[in-house]
Amino acid sequence: MDQGGKRAGSRRAAPRKRSLSLRSAFLLTLGLTVCVVAWGYLVVAAIDFGAAARGGESEAWWFLALACLGAAACLFTGLLLGARLLRALGLSEPRAPRLPGGRRASR
Template identity: 55%
Template sequence: MAGEGKRAGSRRAARPPRTFRPRLLLLAVGVTLAVVAWGYLVYAAIDFGASARSGDERAWLFLALASAGAIACLFLGLMMVARLLRGLGITAPPPSPESPVPSETADRTPPAPRPPGGRRAAR
């Protein structure tokens, strides 16, 4: 049986208790608002584009403003999603500047090949 023996124990550590983190809730609300604003601005840009093509000269300015606003909202929403994922522990932070650069590790010689058969065969 798996539950017997001197090393029988849980293979996983106990999960830490979940705590309420208002910063993550604020980020989730911000992402939601940015995506809703992006959708509205895209819809407005489409409407202004149709008006501009039918001859309304001022609609070109509103089309440009709505497009720039939609780009800004989408960028802001994606940045908040990245921070939210980092806060939830789904993504890891970038490597520190002290860690070796891949080009520096490529100059090292590779380790010697392992003997076939492993440790038991070497006995």
């Protein structure tokens, strides 16, 4: 079956080639470094606040909770930035492409 005509051709665009500029790689690396350093600082602060809270300072429990939340947010952001950097450098493969049509078409 020949599908000629003026609109014949691929229905999908050619996949874009990912290019990583030096500036974007530097920014991703810098952001990752800042997140890891902040995470380490917040973990040490949470340990200190925990010791103070167990010593009887009731305000330290609030600071402990805030330090734990901040450390979790920094770790999560750092992991996301690290994954993005690995993918941009080509060291990690993206997920398998999804088939058009969803679940029903794959049956």
